[in-house]
Amino acid sequence: MNKRKIHIVLPFLFIFLAFGLIEFRLYQLQIVQHQQFSEKAKKEQVRVIDIFPERGIIYDRNMEPLAMNISSYSLYARPGKISQPQILAEKLFPILKTDKSFILKKLKNDRVFVWLARKLSLEEKRKIEEFKISGIGFMEEKKRFYLQRELASHILGFVGIDNQGLSGIEYYYEDKLKGEKGRLLLKEDALGYKIPFTEVVLKEMIPGKSIVLTINSTVQSIVEQELSLALEQTSAVSVEALFMNPQTGEIIALANKPDYDPNNYSQCSPYDVRNRIVQSLYEPGSTFKVITASAILDDGVMDMESKIYCSEFLRIADHTFSDWKRFEKEMSFAQVIHNSSDTGTIKAALKMGKKTLYHYITLFGLTRQTGIDLPGEARGILRPASKWSATDLPCISIGQGIAITPLQIVVALCSVVNEGKLLKPYIVKSILDLEGKSIWQSHPVVVRKVIAPSISEKMRKILGGVVSEGTGKKSQIEGYSIGGKTGTAQIPLLKERGYSPDR
Numbered sequence: 001m002n003k004r005k006i007h008i009v010l011p012f013l014f015i016f017l018a019f020g021l022i023e024f025r026l027y028q029l030q031i032v033q034h035q036q037f038s039e040k041a042k043k044e045q046v047r048v049i050d051i052f053p054e055r056g057i058i059y060d061r062n063m064e065p066l067a068m069n070i071s072s073y074s075l076y077a078r079p080g081k082i083s084q085p086q087i088l089a090e091k092l093f094p095i096l097k098t099d100k101s102f103i104l105k106k107l108k109n110d111r112v113f114v115w116l117a118r119k120l121s122l123e124e125k126r127k128i129e130e131f132k133i134s135g136i137g138f139m140e141e142k143k144r145f146y147l148q149r150e151l152a153s154h155i156l157g158f159v160g161i162d163n164q165g166l167s168g169i170e171y172y173y174e175d176k177l178k179g180e181k182g183r184l185l186l187k188e189d190a191l192g193y194k195i196p197f198t199e200v201v202l203k204e205m206i207p208g209k210s211i212v213l214t215i216n217s218t219v220q221s222i223v224e225q226e227l228s229l230a231l232e233q234t235s236a237v238s239v240e241a242l243f244m245n246p247q248t249g250e251i252i253a254l255a256n257k258p259d260y261d262p263n264n265y266s267q268c269s270p271y272d273v274r275n276r277i278v279q280s281l282y283e284p285g286s287t288f289k290v291i292t293a294s295a296i297l298d299d300g301v302m303d304m305e306s307k308i309y310c311s312e313f314l315r316i317a318d319h320t321f322s323d324w325k326r327f328e329k330e331m332s333f334a335q336v337i338h339n340s341s342d343t344g345t346i347k348a349a350l351k352m353g354k355k356t357l358y359h360y361i362t363l364f365g366l367t368r369q370t371g372i373d374l375p376g377e378a379r380g381i382l383r384p385a386s387k388w389s390a391t392d393l394p395c396i397s398i399g400q401g402i403a404i405t406p407l408q409i410v411v412a413l414c415s416v417v418n419e420g421k422l423l424k425p426y427i428v429k430s431i432l433d434l435e436g437k438s439i440w441q442s443h444p445v446v447v448r449k450v451i452a453p454s455i456s457e458k459m460r461k462i463l464g465g466v467v468s469e470g471t472g473k474k475s476q477i478e479g480y481s482i483g484g485k486t487g488t489a490q491i492p493l494l495k496e497r498g499y500s501p502d503r
Contacts, residue, residue: 046187047113048202053179054142055163056208058156058170060217061429065147067156067170067262072119072143075128078188079109081135088133092116095127118161119143144170149261152220154275155213155254155374155427158262167265167273169211169427172375176431179208209439210432214250219243227257240277240406246414248444249423251372279376281403285489286340288399288409292349293337294416294459295360298451301352304334304458310344317390321346321398324488334462338470340486342398349397357397358385363450364412365422366404371447372425380404399489416459417483420451 058067075096082088085107093100096117106114116136120128125138144159157168165174182205187198227239243252256276260268274280296302310327313320323342336344349357361367366380381403383392395401407425415422424445431440451459463483466472471486 046185048183048185049139051182051184051201051205052141052163053181053205054207055144055159055179056177056210056432058177059210059212060152060215060220061213062216062218063212064217066152066213066217067144067146069142070145071122072141073122073125073138074118074141075116075120075125075136075138077107077114077116077136078112079107079114079135080112082107082133083135088131088136091131091133092128095124096120144262146262148217148221149263150259151217151224152213152215152254153259153262154256154273154277155215156262157375158265168262168275168374169213172373173211173428173431177208177211180206182206207434209434210436211428212430212432214252214427214429214442215254216252220253220255223253224255224257224259227255231257238271238276242277242406242410244410244414244425246418246423249411249414249425250429250442251425251427254427275374275376277406278372278374279378279405281378281381281405283400283403283489284409285399285487286342287413287485287487288402289337289340289345289397289487290413290416290459290463290485291361291364291366292345292357292397293333293462294364294451294455295357296333296348296352297458298360298420298455299352299356301356302333302348304332304462306333306348307331308333308336308341308344308347310336310339310341312343314343314346314394316346316394319391319394321394334465335470337462337485338465340466340471345398346394349393354385354388354393357393358382358388360450361396361402363422363448364415365447366402366408366412370407370411370425372407373428377407378405380408399487413485415450417456417463419453420449420456422447422450 054069055067057065057069059065079085085104089100089104089107092103096103098117103116106116119141120138128136129138142163144163146153146156146158153168155168157170157172158166159170160166163178165171165177170177183202185200185202187195223241223243227241230236230239239257241253241255243254244250245252254275254277256274258272260272265273297304302308307330309330310323312326312328313322315321321342324340327339327341327344331339331341331344333344333348336348361382367382369377369379371377382396382401388396392401411423411425424447426442426445429442430438433439460483463485464481466486467475467482467484472484475482475484
Protein backbone atom coordinates (compact mmCIF):
# COMPACT_ATOMS: atom_id res chain seq x y z
CA MET A 1 0.00 0.00 0.00
CA ASN A 2 1.51 3.33 -1.01
CA LYS A 3 1.79 6.32 1.27
CA ARG A 4 -1.11 8.11 -0.39
CA LYS A 5 -3.51 5.26 0.40
CA ILE A 6 -2.28 5.05 4.00
CA HIS A 7 -2.99 8.75 4.55
CA ILE A 8 -6.52 8.18 3.28
CA VAL A 9 -7.24 4.97 5.25
CA LEU A 10 -5.77 5.96 8.66
CA PRO A 11 -8.25 8.79 9.44
CA PHE A 12 -11.17 6.53 8.60
CA LEU A 13 -9.66 3.79 10.77
CA PHE A 14 -9.33 6.15 13.75
CA ILE A 15 -12.90 7.37 13.27
CA PHE A 16 -14.13 3.78 13.10
CA LEU A 17 -12.25 2.84 16.28
CA ALA A 18 -13.53 5.94 18.10
CA PHE A 19 -17.15 5.15 17.23
CA GLY A 20 -16.53 1.57 18.26
CA LEU A 21 -15.26 2.64 21.67
CA ILE A 22 -18.21 5.00 22.14
CA GLU A 23 -20.68 2.26 21.22
CA PHE A 24 -18.93 -0.14 23.58
CA ARG A 25 -19.07 2.40 26.43
CA LEU A 26 -22.75 3.09 25.76
CA TYR A 27 -23.37 -0.64 25.82
CA GLN A 28 -21.62 -0.82 29.21
CA LEU A 29 -23.58 2.09 30.66
CA GLN A 30 -27.00 1.25 29.24
CA ILE A 31 -26.97 -2.53 29.35
CA VAL A 32 -24.24 -3.95 31.59
CA GLN A 33 -24.23 -1.22 34.31
CA HIS A 34 -27.79 0.00 33.84
CA GLN A 35 -29.04 -1.28 37.20
CA GLN A 36 -26.05 0.15 39.09
CA PHE A 37 -26.37 3.66 37.66
CA SER A 38 -30.15 3.59 37.91
CA GLU A 39 -29.91 2.91 41.65
CA LYS A 40 -27.27 5.63 42.05
CA ALA A 41 -29.48 8.16 40.26
CA LYS A 42 -32.42 7.26 42.48
CA LYS A 43 -30.32 7.74 45.60
CA GLU A 44 -29.24 11.17 44.42
CA GLN A 45 -32.82 12.20 43.66
CA VAL A 46 -34.57 10.62 46.66
CA ARG A 47 -33.91 11.53 50.29
CA VAL A 48 -35.53 10.43 53.55
CA ILE A 49 -35.55 13.02 56.32
CA ASP A 50 -36.79 13.13 59.90
CA ILE A 51 -39.75 15.38 60.69
CA PHE A 52 -39.36 16.80 64.17
CA PRO A 53 -42.69 17.36 65.97
CA GLU A 54 -43.70 20.53 67.75
CA ARG A 55 -42.94 20.47 71.46
CA GLY A 56 -45.82 20.88 73.82
CA ILE A 57 -46.54 24.34 75.20
CA ILE A 58 -45.70 25.16 78.82
CA TYR A 59 -48.34 27.24 80.65
CA ASP A 60 -48.55 28.78 84.10
CA ARG A 61 -51.43 27.76 86.39
CA ASN A 62 -53.73 30.35 84.76
CA MET A 63 -52.98 29.08 81.22
CA GLU A 64 -50.63 31.92 80.37
CA PRO A 65 -48.11 30.50 77.85
CA LEU A 66 -44.49 30.63 79.02
CA ALA A 67 -42.78 28.47 76.37
CA MET A 68 -44.06 27.90 72.83
CA ASN A 69 -42.80 27.32 69.28
CA ILE A 70 -42.12 29.71 66.38
CA SER A 71 -41.07 29.09 62.77
CA SER A 72 -37.40 29.11 61.81
CA TYR A 73 -35.43 27.98 58.78
CA SER A 74 -32.47 25.62 58.66
CA LEU A 75 -30.00 25.81 55.78
CA TYR A 76 -28.62 22.61 54.26
CA ALA A 77 -26.23 21.82 51.40
CA ARG A 78 -25.67 18.99 48.91
CA PRO A 79 -21.86 19.31 48.59
CA GLY A 80 -21.70 17.20 45.44
CA LYS A 81 -23.94 19.67 43.63
CA ILE A 82 -21.97 22.81 44.56
CA SER A 83 -19.51 23.81 41.83
CA GLN A 84 -17.90 26.82 43.51
CA PRO A 85 -17.76 26.24 47.28
CA GLN A 86 -15.23 29.05 47.84
CA ILE A 87 -17.55 31.68 46.36
CA LEU A 88 -20.56 30.33 48.28
CA ALA A 89 -18.63 30.39 51.57
CA GLU A 90 -17.67 34.03 50.88
CA LYS A 91 -21.34 34.94 50.47
CA LEU A 92 -22.68 32.96 53.42
CA PHE A 93 -20.33 33.69 56.29
CA PRO A 94 -21.42 37.34 56.89
CA ILE A 95 -25.06 36.22 57.16
CA LEU A 96 -24.42 33.09 59.21
CA LYS A 97 -22.00 34.98 61.47
CA THR A 98 -19.56 32.09 61.54
CA ASP A 99 -16.05 31.36 60.36
CA LYS A 100 -15.62 31.13 56.58
CA SER A 101 -13.29 28.12 56.84
CA PHE A 102 -15.95 26.28 58.86
CA ILE A 103 -18.50 26.76 56.08
CA LEU A 104 -15.98 25.82 53.38
CA LYS A 105 -15.09 22.62 55.20
CA LYS A 106 -18.75 21.60 55.22
CA LEU A 107 -19.21 22.50 51.55
CA LYS A 108 -16.26 20.28 50.61
CA ASN A 109 -17.59 17.39 52.68
CA ASP A 110 -18.01 14.07 50.85
CA ARG A 111 -21.40 13.46 52.46
CA VAL A 112 -24.59 13.72 50.41
CA PHE A 113 -26.28 16.10 52.90
CA VAL A 114 -24.89 18.54 55.50
CA TRP A 115 -26.41 21.22 57.72
CA LEU A 116 -24.85 24.66 57.26
CA ALA A 117 -26.94 26.55 59.84
CA ARG A 118 -29.94 25.82 62.03
CA LYS A 119 -32.86 27.92 63.20
CA LEU A 120 -32.33 31.00 60.98
CA SER A 121 -34.80 33.88 60.88
CA LEU A 122 -37.04 34.66 57.90
CA GLU A 123 -34.89 37.71 57.12
CA GLU A 124 -31.72 35.61 57.01
CA LYS A 125 -33.45 33.05 54.80
CA ARG A 126 -34.51 35.71 52.28
CA LYS A 127 -30.99 37.15 52.07
CA ILE A 128 -29.55 33.73 51.22
CA GLU A 129 -32.29 32.97 48.69
CA GLU A 130 -31.28 36.09 46.75
CA PHE A 131 -28.01 34.34 45.79
CA LYS A 132 -29.96 31.76 43.73
CA ILE A 133 -27.22 29.16 44.09
CA SER A 134 -27.88 25.49 43.39
CA GLY A 135 -27.03 22.77 45.89
CA ILE A 136 -28.41 24.53 48.98
CA GLY A 137 -31.91 24.63 50.39
CA PHE A 138 -34.02 25.36 53.46
CA MET A 139 -36.12 23.24 55.74
CA GLU A 140 -38.69 24.85 58.01
CA GLU A 141 -38.25 23.89 61.66
CA LYS A 142 -39.91 24.95 64.87
CA LYS A 143 -37.79 26.90 67.32
CA ARG A 144 -38.47 27.07 71.06
CA PHE A 145 -39.37 30.56 72.22
CA TYR A 146 -39.69 31.79 75.81
CA LEU A 147 -42.19 34.62 75.76
CA GLN A 148 -41.13 36.41 78.94
CA ARG A 149 -37.40 35.84 78.56
CA GLU A 150 -35.82 35.54 82.04
CA LEU A 151 -39.13 34.98 83.85
CA ALA A 152 -39.12 31.56 85.55
CA SER A 153 -35.99 30.62 83.61
CA HIS A 154 -34.75 28.24 86.31
CA ILE A 155 -38.10 26.47 86.25
CA LEU A 156 -38.57 26.27 82.48
CA GLY A 157 -34.99 25.44 81.52
CA PHE A 158 -34.05 25.38 77.82
CA VAL A 159 -33.70 23.12 74.77
CA GLY A 160 -30.84 22.24 72.41
CA ILE A 161 -30.56 22.75 68.66
CA ASP A 162 -32.76 19.73 67.96
CA ASN A 163 -35.36 20.94 70.48
CA GLN A 164 -34.27 18.35 73.04
CA GLY A 165 -34.76 19.39 76.66
CA LEU A 166 -31.49 20.18 78.43
CA SER A 167 -32.57 21.80 81.69
CA GLY A 168 -35.53 22.51 83.96
CA ILE A 169 -39.04 21.35 83.09
CA GLU A 170 -37.91 21.00 79.46
CA TYR A 171 -35.50 18.26 80.54
CA TYR A 172 -37.48 16.62 83.33
CA TYR A 173 -40.62 16.21 81.20
CA GLU A 174 -38.80 15.60 77.90
CA ASP A 175 -40.75 12.40 77.16
CA LYS A 176 -44.06 14.25 77.47
CA LEU A 177 -43.08 17.46 75.69
CA LYS A 178 -41.08 16.16 72.71
CA GLY A 179 -43.71 14.06 70.92
CA GLU A 180 -42.70 11.46 68.31
CA LYS A 181 -40.75 12.34 65.16
CA GLY A 182 -41.97 11.30 61.72
CA ARG A 183 -40.19 10.44 58.45
CA LEU A 184 -40.60 12.08 55.05
CA LEU A 185 -39.44 10.93 51.60
CA LEU A 186 -38.78 13.69 49.06
CA LYS A 187 -37.34 13.95 45.54
CA GLU A 188 -34.87 16.52 44.26
CA ASP A 189 -33.91 17.66 40.78
CA ALA A 190 -30.36 17.63 39.36
CA LEU A 191 -29.62 20.98 41.03
CA GLY A 192 -30.63 19.76 44.46
CA TYR A 193 -34.01 21.54 44.70
CA LYS A 194 -37.09 19.77 45.99
CA ILE A 195 -39.46 18.65 43.26
CA PRO A 196 -42.96 19.93 44.13
CA PHE A 197 -45.71 17.46 45.03
CA THR A 198 -43.33 14.49 45.38
CA GLU A 199 -43.21 14.33 49.18
CA VAL A 200 -44.37 11.07 50.75
CA VAL A 201 -44.99 10.76 54.50
CA LEU A 202 -43.48 7.48 55.65
CA LYS A 203 -44.42 8.01 59.29
CA GLU A 204 -46.68 10.66 60.76
CA MET A 205 -45.12 12.81 63.47
CA ILE A 206 -47.01 13.23 66.75
CA PRO A 207 -46.79 16.64 68.50
CA GLY A 208 -45.77 16.74 72.15
CA LYS A 209 -48.14 17.10 75.08
CA SER A 210 -48.51 20.44 76.86
CA ILE A 211 -47.78 21.08 80.52
CA VAL A 212 -49.53 23.33 83.04
CA LEU A 213 -47.34 24.49 85.92
CA THR A 214 -48.36 25.28 89.49
CA ILE A 215 -46.54 28.61 89.07
CA ASN A 216 -48.49 31.86 89.10
CA SER A 217 -46.62 34.03 86.58
CA THR A 218 -47.89 37.26 88.16
CA VAL A 219 -46.56 36.26 91.59
CA GLN A 220 -43.39 34.98 89.93
CA SER A 221 -42.86 38.34 88.21
CA ILE A 222 -43.30 40.30 91.46
CA VAL A 223 -40.89 37.98 93.29
CA GLU A 224 -38.26 38.35 90.58
CA GLN A 225 -38.55 42.14 90.60
CA GLU A 226 -38.02 42.20 94.37
CA LEU A 227 -35.04 39.87 94.12
CA SER A 228 -33.44 42.06 91.43
CA LEU A 229 -33.87 45.05 93.73
CA ALA A 230 -32.34 43.14 96.66
CA LEU A 231 -29.38 42.11 94.52
CA GLU A 232 -28.77 45.72 93.52
CA GLN A 233 -29.05 47.09 97.05
CA THR A 234 -26.82 44.52 98.77
CA SER A 235 -23.42 42.99 98.20
CA ALA A 236 -24.94 39.52 97.83
CA VAL A 237 -23.57 37.17 95.19
CA SER A 238 -27.04 35.70 94.70
CA VAL A 239 -30.54 35.82 96.14
CA GLU A 240 -33.30 33.24 96.03
CA ALA A 241 -36.98 33.02 96.93
CA LEU A 242 -39.40 30.11 97.08
CA PHE A 243 -43.18 30.16 97.64
CA MET A 244 -44.85 26.84 98.49
CA ASN A 245 -48.44 26.15 99.48
CA PRO A 246 -48.07 24.31 102.83
CA GLN A 247 -51.47 22.66 102.40
CA THR A 248 -50.76 21.05 99.01
CA GLY A 249 -47.04 21.11 98.22
CA GLU A 250 -47.60 23.26 95.11
CA ILE A 251 -44.75 25.61 94.20
CA ILE A 252 -46.28 29.03 93.49
CA ALA A 253 -43.02 30.86 92.71
CA LEU A 254 -39.37 29.86 92.52
CA ALA A 255 -36.72 32.40 91.60
CA ASN A 256 -32.94 32.81 91.59
CA LYS A 257 -30.96 35.96 90.87
CA PRO A 258 -28.82 36.26 88.86
CA ASP A 259 -30.84 34.46 86.20
CA TYR A 260 -30.63 34.05 82.41
CA ASP A 261 -32.60 34.25 79.15
CA PRO A 262 -33.31 30.68 77.95
CA ASN A 263 -33.65 32.04 74.39
CA ASN A 264 -29.87 32.71 74.54
CA TYR A 265 -28.72 30.26 77.20
CA SER A 266 -25.34 29.63 75.52
CA GLN A 267 -24.30 33.21 76.33
CA CYS A 268 -24.83 32.73 80.08
CA SER A 269 -22.44 31.47 82.75
CA PRO A 270 -23.03 28.06 84.40
CA TYR A 271 -23.59 29.86 87.72
CA ASP A 272 -26.43 31.96 86.29
CA VAL A 273 -28.08 28.86 84.82
CA ARG A 274 -27.83 26.86 88.05
CA ASN A 275 -31.09 26.46 89.97
CA ARG A 276 -29.57 27.14 93.38
CA ILE A 277 -32.84 26.61 95.28
CA VAL A 278 -32.84 22.96 94.22
CA GLN A 279 -29.19 22.23 93.45
CA SER A 280 -27.06 24.20 95.94
CA LEU A 281 -26.35 23.40 99.59
CA TYR A 282 -26.15 25.99 102.37
CA GLU A 283 -25.88 25.98 106.14
CA PRO A 284 -29.36 27.11 107.23
CA GLY A 285 -28.26 29.10 110.28
CA SER A 286 -30.95 30.10 112.76
CA THR A 287 -33.82 29.14 110.45
CA PHE A 288 -32.92 25.60 111.52
CA LYS A 289 -34.00 26.43 115.10
CA VAL A 290 -37.56 25.80 113.90
CA ILE A 291 -36.61 22.16 113.32
CA THR A 292 -34.80 21.93 116.66
CA ALA A 293 -37.71 23.53 118.53
CA SER A 294 -40.27 21.25 116.86
CA ALA A 295 -38.22 18.20 117.85
CA ILE A 296 -37.83 19.39 121.46
CA LEU A 297 -41.55 20.05 121.88
CA ASP A 298 -42.66 16.87 120.09
CA ASP A 299 -40.25 14.73 122.13
CA GLY A 300 -41.62 16.25 125.34
CA VAL A 301 -38.27 17.51 126.60
CA MET A 302 -39.72 21.00 127.13
CA ASP A 303 -42.91 22.96 126.71
CA MET A 304 -43.41 26.49 125.42
CA GLU A 305 -43.23 27.94 128.92
CA SER A 306 -40.23 25.92 130.15
CA LYS A 307 -37.56 28.28 131.52
CA ILE A 308 -34.00 28.49 130.20
CA TYR A 309 -31.25 30.82 131.36
CA CYS A 310 -29.64 32.41 128.29
CA SER A 311 -26.07 33.09 129.38
CA GLU A 312 -23.70 35.41 127.58
CA PHE A 313 -21.32 32.54 126.81
CA LEU A 314 -21.60 28.77 126.75
CA ARG A 315 -18.41 26.68 126.76
CA ILE A 316 -18.63 23.16 125.32
CA ALA A 317 -15.44 21.14 124.81
CA ASP A 318 -13.03 23.47 123.01
CA HIS A 319 -15.68 25.80 121.60
CA THR A 320 -17.36 28.88 123.07
CA PHE A 321 -20.87 29.75 121.91
CA SER A 322 -22.37 33.21 122.35
CA ASP A 323 -25.55 35.05 121.42
CA TRP A 324 -25.97 37.75 118.80
CA LYS A 325 -26.81 40.11 121.68
CA ARG A 326 -26.29 39.93 125.41
CA PHE A 327 -29.40 38.50 127.08
CA GLU A 328 -28.10 37.26 130.46
CA LYS A 329 -31.58 36.38 131.67
CA GLU A 330 -34.10 33.59 132.02
CA MET A 331 -36.58 33.17 129.17
CA SER A 332 -39.37 30.77 128.28
CA PHE A 333 -38.56 28.30 125.52
CA ALA A 334 -40.93 30.21 123.20
CA GLN A 335 -39.02 33.44 123.94
CA VAL A 336 -35.71 31.68 123.24
CA ILE A 337 -36.94 31.06 119.67
CA HIS A 338 -38.55 34.52 119.40
CA ASN A 339 -35.19 36.11 120.20
CA SER A 340 -33.11 33.48 118.38
CA SER A 341 -30.88 32.77 121.36
CA ASP A 342 -28.08 30.36 120.49
CA THR A 343 -27.19 29.52 124.09
CA GLY A 344 -30.82 28.90 125.04
CA THR A 345 -31.45 26.67 122.01
CA ILE A 346 -28.25 24.68 122.64
CA LYS A 347 -29.12 24.08 126.31
CA ALA A 348 -32.54 22.73 125.30
CA ALA A 349 -31.03 20.56 122.55
CA LEU A 350 -28.50 19.06 124.97
CA LYS A 351 -31.39 17.81 127.13
CA MET A 352 -32.88 16.10 124.07
CA GLY A 353 -29.65 14.40 122.92
CA LYS A 354 -28.01 13.80 119.58
CA LYS A 355 -29.85 10.60 118.63
CA THR A 356 -33.24 12.25 119.02
CA LEU A 357 -32.23 15.36 117.09
CA TYR A 358 -30.79 13.23 114.28
CA HIS A 359 -34.01 11.17 114.23
CA TYR A 360 -36.16 14.28 113.72
CA ILE A 361 -33.79 15.69 111.09
CA THR A 362 -34.31 12.52 109.04
CA LEU A 363 -38.08 12.63 109.65
CA PHE A 364 -38.15 16.16 108.22
CA GLY A 365 -36.47 14.77 105.09
CA LEU A 366 -33.32 16.86 105.39
CA THR A 367 -30.93 14.01 104.56
CA ARG A 368 -32.61 13.01 101.30
CA GLN A 369 -34.10 14.56 98.18
CA THR A 370 -37.61 16.00 98.40
CA GLY A 371 -38.62 14.40 95.08
CA ILE A 372 -39.60 17.65 93.34
CA ASP A 373 -40.13 17.32 89.58
CA LEU A 374 -37.06 19.34 88.61
CA PRO A 375 -33.68 17.91 87.58
CA GLY A 376 -30.43 17.86 89.52
CA GLU A 377 -31.86 18.02 93.03
CA ALA A 378 -29.18 17.83 95.74
CA ARG A 379 -29.61 16.09 99.07
CA GLY A 380 -28.59 17.35 102.49
CA ILE A 381 -25.19 16.61 104.00
CA LEU A 382 -25.10 15.42 107.61
CA ARG A 383 -22.89 12.88 109.34
CA PRO A 384 -24.60 10.03 111.23
CA ALA A 385 -25.15 10.82 114.93
CA SER A 386 -22.70 8.05 115.86
CA LYS A 387 -19.90 10.13 114.31
CA TRP A 388 -20.80 13.44 115.95
CA SER A 389 -18.19 15.13 118.12
CA ALA A 390 -18.96 16.88 121.41
CA THR A 391 -19.59 20.16 119.58
CA ASP A 392 -21.68 18.76 116.69
CA LEU A 393 -24.96 18.62 118.61
CA PRO A 394 -24.81 22.26 119.74
CA CYS A 395 -23.63 23.42 116.30
CA ILE A 396 -26.28 21.50 114.36
CA SER A 397 -29.07 22.60 116.72
CA ILE A 398 -28.45 26.22 115.63
CA GLY A 399 -28.01 25.42 111.92
CA GLN A 400 -24.25 24.94 111.61
CA GLY A 401 -22.49 21.73 110.59
CA ILE A 402 -25.39 20.69 108.36
CA ALA A 403 -25.87 21.63 104.69
CA ILE A 404 -29.26 21.55 102.96
CA THR A 405 -30.96 23.12 99.96
CA PRO A 406 -33.32 26.09 100.30
CA LEU A 407 -36.04 23.78 98.97
CA GLN A 408 -35.45 21.26 101.77
CA ILE A 409 -35.78 23.82 104.55
CA VAL A 410 -38.95 25.31 103.02
CA VAL A 411 -40.56 21.86 102.68
CA ALA A 412 -39.64 21.08 106.31
CA LEU A 413 -40.98 24.43 107.58
CA CYS A 414 -44.25 23.87 105.73
CA SER A 415 -44.69 20.56 107.55
CA VAL A 416 -44.15 22.34 110.89
CA VAL A 417 -47.20 24.58 110.31
CA ASN A 418 -49.27 21.99 108.41
CA GLU A 419 -50.27 19.77 111.34
CA GLY A 420 -46.96 17.96 111.02
CA LYS A 421 -47.58 16.57 107.51
CA LEU A 422 -44.47 16.44 105.32
CA LEU A 423 -45.62 17.02 101.73
CA LYS A 424 -43.85 16.20 98.49
CA PRO A 425 -43.31 19.47 96.57
CA TYR A 426 -44.38 19.60 92.92
CA ILE A 427 -44.33 22.14 90.11
CA VAL A 428 -46.51 20.55 87.39
CA LYS A 429 -50.25 20.88 87.85
CA SER A 430 -51.47 18.89 84.84
CA ILE A 431 -50.56 17.45 81.44
CA LEU A 432 -52.74 18.15 78.38
CA ASP A 433 -53.31 16.15 75.20
CA LEU A 434 -53.34 17.62 71.68
CA GLU A 435 -56.91 18.83 72.14
CA GLY A 436 -56.08 20.62 75.38
CA LYS A 437 -57.82 18.06 77.59
CA SER A 438 -56.21 17.07 80.88
CA ILE A 439 -54.84 13.51 80.79
CA TRP A 440 -52.98 13.72 84.11
CA GLN A 441 -53.59 15.80 87.23
CA SER A 442 -51.26 16.27 90.19
CA HIS A 443 -52.48 15.94 93.77
CA PRO A 444 -51.01 16.45 97.25
CA VAL A 445 -48.79 13.61 98.46
CA VAL A 446 -48.17 13.24 102.20
CA VAL A 447 -44.76 11.63 102.68
CA ARG A 448 -45.15 11.11 106.43
CA LYS A 449 -46.33 12.66 109.69
CA VAL A 450 -43.38 14.31 111.44
CA ILE A 451 -44.82 16.00 114.55
CA ALA A 452 -48.19 15.88 116.29
CA PRO A 453 -50.91 18.38 115.21
CA SER A 454 -50.89 19.85 118.74
CA ILE A 455 -47.15 20.56 118.44
CA SER A 456 -47.73 22.11 115.02
CA GLU A 457 -50.26 24.47 116.62
CA LYS A 458 -47.72 25.47 119.30
CA MET A 459 -45.06 26.07 116.65
CA ARG A 460 -47.43 28.35 114.72
CA LYS A 461 -47.81 30.45 117.87
CA ILE A 462 -44.04 30.54 118.42
CA LEU A 463 -43.37 31.57 114.79
CA GLY A 464 -46.07 34.22 115.06
CA GLY A 465 -44.25 35.56 118.13
CA VAL A 466 -40.99 35.80 116.15
CA VAL A 467 -42.68 38.36 113.88
CA SER A 468 -44.83 40.14 116.46
CA GLU A 469 -42.25 40.54 119.25
CA GLY A 470 -38.97 38.89 118.23
CA THR A 471 -36.25 39.17 115.59
CA GLY A 472 -38.70 39.26 112.68
CA LYS A 473 -40.60 42.46 113.54
CA LYS A 474 -39.72 44.04 110.18
CA SER A 475 -41.81 41.35 108.48
CA GLN A 476 -45.06 42.59 110.02
CA ILE A 477 -47.83 43.59 107.60
CA GLU A 478 -50.89 45.32 108.98
CA GLY A 479 -54.03 43.22 108.62
CA TYR A 480 -52.15 39.93 108.15
CA SER A 481 -51.17 37.20 110.58
CA ILE A 482 -47.58 36.28 109.77
CA GLY A 483 -45.17 33.76 111.21
CA GLY A 484 -41.54 33.21 110.37
CA LYS A 485 -37.97 32.74 111.50
CA THR A 486 -34.94 34.87 110.83
CA GLY A 487 -31.57 33.31 110.14
CA THR A 488 -28.02 34.48 109.46
CA ALA A 489 -25.48 31.74 108.89
CA GLN A 490 -21.78 32.34 109.41
CA ILE A 491 -19.60 31.79 106.34
CA PRO A 492 -17.38 28.68 106.69
CA LEU A 493 -13.62 29.21 106.28
CA LEU A 494 -12.24 27.56 103.14
CA LYS A 495 -8.67 26.81 104.26
CA GLU A 496 -9.27 25.80 107.87
CA ARG A 497 -11.95 24.57 110.24
CA GLY A 498 -14.43 27.01 111.71
CA TYR A 499 -16.24 30.14 110.57
CA SER A 500 -15.38 33.65 109.56
CA PRO A 501 -15.56 35.90 112.67
CA ASP A 502 -16.99 38.85 110.73
CA ARG A 503 -19.13 37.22 108.02
